[in-house]
Amino acid sequence: MMNDTKDPRTPLSNVQPPNQSGNDNAVPKERIDVINEFLRERVTTKPLVGVVCGSGLGGLSKCLSNQEVIKYEDIPQFPRSTVEGHAGELVFGDLDGIRVVCMRGRFHCYEGYAMRETALPIRVMYLLGIKYLLVTNAAGGLNPDFNVGDLMIMNDHLNMPGLSGQHPLIGPNDSRFGGRFTPLTNCYDEKLQDLAYSVAEKMGLAHKVRRGVYCFVSGPTYETPTEARYLRLVGCDAVGMSTVPEVIVAAHCGLKTIGLSVITNKALFPGEKGSPACHDEVIETIEATQKDIETFVRELIAAIGNTIDPCTLML
Template sequence: MMNDMKNAMAWQAVVPPSAPQSEESASPRPSNNSEEAAPKERIDVINDFLQGRVTARPLIGVICGSGLGGLSTCLSNQEVIKYEDIPQFPRSTVEGHAGELVFGDLDGIRVVCMRGRFHCYEGYSMQEVTLPVRVMYLLGIKYLLVTNAAGGLNPDFNVGDLMILNDHLNMPGLSGQHPLVGPNDTRFGGRFTPLSNCYDEKLQDLAYSVAEKLDLAHKVRRGVYCFVSGPTYETPTEARFLRLVGCDAVGMSTAPEAIVAAHCGLKTIGLSIITNKALFPGEEGAAACHEEVIETIQARQHDIEALVRYLIAAVGTQHHSRVV
């Protein structure tokens, strides 16, 4: 008995008391608890703050992938709100992600751009990664345009090609890492969400039509995007497996956001820029790296921005004419 008491006292002596939280340590941190990651109260706090700052309701939301933050430069009458100024909003930690919401106009259409997204490999839960989609929905968007950098799996794809997503494979979701796991918030949708038209077919056709008008059709593909958690790039065996099951490109984002957009009833279009070609077993070549991703995006930035700009204008025109 005395030995047990001595052991307990010794244990207490080596465990330091909890330090008081500083203002910095109290800021939002990545969380793996899906029930605590994005409760209704947190979404409401963020939404209430933004509703008090934004002067007009956006029609289209744009999520900018790595190095694609320049997509927001085409917007006029900009209102810029840094993530760090939004209470309880996550923080982006990846190079090439600025970390701000940009509200602005394009040809009379109100748009909100996320310059910097969140990833599971940063330590965020699926619910935190997709929290901004729900916030943008509450702000009024009807359409979501999601962009990303991806590795090419299809041997017919080349570095610099643009891929219009027509489907995805959610690898983490197959093992239970899914953004809709947990209590269902009925403000956004029902318990079970169909994904047969997750990437709106009419928007896919519209994007290709815009590419044709810009003389970019020869660089535009359609295909299946595979979402993996990262942060490691795929091994040759993984690349071969993903190609065998029908994937054309692979990346570390987009699918969770598109799933939550579908849950909210939003019409979604996904665009990938192929920044590298995956290596298959027995092949030789340079390993993928983030620097290569950014360099490829910078080389194709003009074409990507043109496609997105004219696509936004086309979506707005069709929305107002009740075609879409």
């Protein structure tokens, strides 16, 4: 947070992610309000769907027409993305008549951000008007039936850092977003899951689409073979270093959320031989599947639009 003696609207330059534990207070209401006000003054449309683009998936925003682009570095008190494959900008626009905002670049705990900080943009997008959230990520496959290049529809998650007391909702509760205690039973909306699968069937991609449980770990190291075996034994199908804090905050806000994981590599279990996971492999797989993913997301957003009251689309 900025020094109180400075203008809170002054953009942060050369920002270094704070080294904060998950037990610090929540993001101050005033900071969220500054960001929200800044964006409202510069964006002419009210988004209905928010999209978080995972590693190498920033091209999803190219599908938008009437684009308005705002770089993270120009938004006062907004975090900065430091990871390759994350552009660091908000892209507002239209997709087949649906107003969308895309996050081209997300924030991770391994960058030094507290968990609440990684999910701050979800609160901002909620205040801007979104009702639906689509989160994407690159993930390692734990389920032996999954193949590299598959797309997993997330139907649940395991928040490993959350089991040790790190959670995006720790701290004073801001009642604008939701209550103190948030149920996560249907944080991945079942109707949206079914809708996503039906879209895949229509596109002829059903053979590459799975459903499964995503495990969130802090990173930045990839899992050891023993860790991979443990996560599989407790029911996880894929593992990654993002997304879950965003989904938890989205549930707190009452958003309807769908999560999609691109399986970019297969985890090695004890005794197995193979190349260790690396970020280059992740990006390479994303690039190879990018066209299908972008088309799928576009069709999914259009399908979501078809379920919405036309009057809502005109607001």
